[in-house]
Amino acid sequence: MSTPTVLHPVVAEVTERIAARSAASREAYLSRIRAAAQVGPARDSLGCSNLAHGFAACAPADKLELRGAAKPGIAIVSAYNDMLSAHQPLETFPALLKQAVSEAGGVAQFAGGVPAMCDGITQGRAGMQLSLFSRDVVALATAIALAHDMFDGALLLGVCDKIVPGLVIGALSFGHLPVVLVPAGPMTSGLPNTDKSRVRQLYAEGKAGREELLEVEAASYHGPGTCTFYGTANTNQLLMEVMGLHLPGASFVNPGTPLREALTVAAGHRVTGLTALGDAYTPIGEVIDERVIVNAVVGLLATGGSTNHTMHLVAIAAAAGIKLTWDDFAALSAVAPLLARIYPNGSADVNHFHAAGGIAFLIGELLDAGLLHGDVRTVAGHGLDRYRQEPMLADGGLVWRAGPAKSLDTDVLRATTDPFAPDGGLRMLTGSLGRAVMKTSAIRPEHLLVEAPVRVFDDQAGFLDAFSAGELDHDLIIVVRYQGPRANGMPELHKLIPALGVLQDRGHRVALVTDGRMSGASGKVPAAIHLTPEAATGGPLARVHDGDVIRLDAATGSLDVLDINLDHRVPTGGPPGEDAWVGTGRELFAAFRNTVGPADHGASMLAVTV
Template sequence: MTLNKTLTAVTQRIIARSADTRAVYLDRMRRAAEDGPRRAHLTCGNQAHAYAAMEGDKTALVAARSPNLGIITAYNDMLSAHKPFETYPQQIKDVARRNGGTAQVAGGVPAMCDGVTQGQAGMELSLFSRDVIALAAGVGLSHNTFDAAIYLGVCDKIVPGLVIAAATFGFIPSIFLPAGPMTSGLPNDEKAKVRQKFATGEVGREELMKAEMASYHGAGTCTFYGTANSNQMLMEFMGLHLPGASFVNPDTPLRDALTEAGTRRALEITNLGNDFHPVCDILDEKAFVNGIVGLMATGGSTNLVLHLPAMARAAGIILDLQDFADLSDATPLMAKVYPNGLADVNHFHAAGGLGYMIGELLKAGLLHPDTKTVAGEGLADYTRDPKLIDGVLEWHDGTGVSQNDRILRPASDPFQPVGGLKQLNGNLGRGVIKVSAVAADRHVIEAPARVFDTQEAVKEAFKAKELDRDVIVVVRFQGPKSNGMPELHNLTPTLAVLQDRGFKVALVTDGRMSGASGKVPAAIHVSPEAAMGGPLARVRDGDIIRLDAGAGTLTVTAAGFDTRTPATPDLSNNKFGIGRELFEVFRQNVGPSTEGAGVVV
């Protein structure tokens, strides 16, 4: 199949843009890989410390002729998605031992739940936790005793942080082992309706709590298609999972078999054997383009527009928002998973899932087929489904036909001809909007602005009925330098109520929205951010703003707008409480959202 012209052009543009930085990165990785097994360079004293507690494995470790796997785990039992990882290290160690290798927990990384911190002060640490995760993983791997790394992580900032670490240690192989989604509970659209009723006072906290607990009810990722499940999609499109591993439920025989298979594969691809697959070769320009296409075809999380550039930079690759925009225009939207539809990820997986989607996109010339993956050479492996037959894990050809065309459609007959995200440009700056869940008649909103500096002020105005009109709600000073760029998903029920009352409503902000946000038009990640004197700092109540997702524009009409003095609010309260003090160095050194809002790369 001939590759799509836009796919080819964007890939070549990225390669040219990244030529110098990628060459420096690869040279560094090659020289590190040439040193051979890491343990061989440690002194006897170094090694004795590393192996002191490894009863039964010391002989193999000292000989340094069998691979030693370093496990980086984001386990905690507050995140439902990470609870299954509690038993993974022992399982990995047992499998490694049976197959002639060894494994050690190299280190743990923090993993916060955005669902817990949503609308709370702790959310101001969320984006920066990605960089902390990368740093913590780096500390674990710095012991230099590992021939390959296994990463255990699922949710929002955890996978991007782990990928940044994996790229930094790109001279060794890396495999990501997922945990899978929880089984389906209360449908996400029913939960959303209860949230809106609570926002208007129609139901009380007891009914809200009942709905939330019925939706989030067990171990595994939340079942909507937000950032966590977008991460899992990304790992499969980029070849860091085993094929078909993303959406198998926890605590099932197939999930255990995939974990064991991932461990065996990690042992096979070290430089002690004949199938060396360092992750620096997997994380190339084509892999990142494939990941962006997957994001667009599935209508995935806007948070990945921040994370993908940060991950790429760790591998010497420079992505730009224009790359996302062009690939979105060339990629059909093939999936309808909540918040873009009523189905959850379990329904999506049953309908054919990622294997079907990858097969369709390959046939359409919308994916690079020749990428390296942890499974081998070529993305075609990822069109196959894992099956457990008589206790043996096998991969079989996946379905060639969608099992439910209300959830998953072929590339030739998609839900819409373009992807789920659009770039926005104009005199208010540069940002993005997720359009896959927004009704077509709301892709253009023109209305007077109402300006706020906090999300709490928006809620107060809503309760006072000051927003019962056509309005574009501007929430500024929410960028990475202001307060860590928290998600503003807590505003979704409020804005959705206004929209359901028949008003034209949109959000414009230099902050983020959750990967689960959908039906209210939201221009997010607007850069330059207001705290840096960006245009949002000059907007006043009543200015007419036009958000045009079709044209990709975000503009304001106001006399003398360019010469206004930018607002400068007091941000001192953002620096203290709930650990904020520890992150001042991050706020001072963070990059712009258009480049991934990174600190460590």
């Protein structure tokens, strides 16, 4: 079916609103990158000594090519390391990509590496306080890699939480260059997620030992590739495809397979043909426009993706001169139906989602419903219809065929005519406590409204101690504050999830309110997160006391303290002092902590200017 010419009116209205508020900043950004593009291959303007440094280590034939402007130079920027399962497969990609670029008539060089931090390893540890800041470090490192004026295009290799947004933000500073994102794919399915969740809760109650828990975790996270639950890493992959920055169908092909290798090679071929030296020039700064940003938000909402992207997409948009707000998320959430249930929003993992029809089916459904802009530029060509297709190996090569016309498993993936919910998997909450984000896709309807007395904690360790002491066995709303970007880098608070699940399973009405993060692992317990203004900057949460009553209502999008004027109180508690912001490298990031912006502005310390 062809893409409809008429968009859903709300999608059209939100896009127009974003374009209007972004007109000046977007025009300034486009003027800057178009001026850079007019210069031509930047290495032409390098002095002889500069250029000689740039190709000194190349093979003799590549040196000859790079001395002139006849062949495009392609940068490879990678987040490879072999500690993280998601990035371990990237080890072999540069050699494949160099050969592919050479076959396509270009020269590829490994331009730089960027750090890849694993939130799964650092959960509950001091290192987690650097996690969100690592996104901007990746952006800075990407900019350094591309700053040598040697390149006509780039291949960006990365998968997980902060890495992909950081790569894209960095690349947008070189928006005149075409860029293809190259994924590694998810690991094969391990222990069912329901079994893992069950043992985690038993451990939280003291009914399972550490050895049993470790066996379960090791059976879940068992090999090379991305973790298979639908957290930030896999949301990254889906969004890169919806935004047209991956080749069609590339996101969820397992590593170490012939199809994965063929897609990697195809990425090298493709980016070489997208440079200004060819006839299909497609710079990333022109690809990522207001329509593509709206497409990304709709893709996030329709799949109940990671709440981290309520920050990452704002930051990515800003890097392209586009002003995206949480109000835009809220408006689109009202009309974007929930079409997927992937753990923690259901029992299936991303491999099951892919097998049920995956992104090709999802994009086709959203296009046919007028919920995505189809008339956009992508690395695969003009128009998002190309992403209705899925890759396969046939006749000795890589080809694309039409994706499934219907879902192969309606417990995992559904059509817009039969969604899991009529609206998106995220809510924006507003009230006397400020603004917050809530993931609703895994929450039962009876838990969408919670009104209960508060128990206040200034860190997650205090909550866990109270839970272990049996102090929380009743209806309550847990407040964990001083967890925002300015307080301590906004760490994810996954350690809270099993205990909160235990309380809810005991029949209590419980919820969490925090200025910290929960990420894609937000599950069945209602959680108002990313609360802004945060407590450390004097936000209302700093003036909440034990026993106050909070009403969290996802249906109306409200979050309020009842019957109390918080303006009459002084803040209590506080973030860790400067003497606590040391160790595990944290002291090196003091400037980040003092500069970072609020969550609804992307939680970035990069002052993006155009």
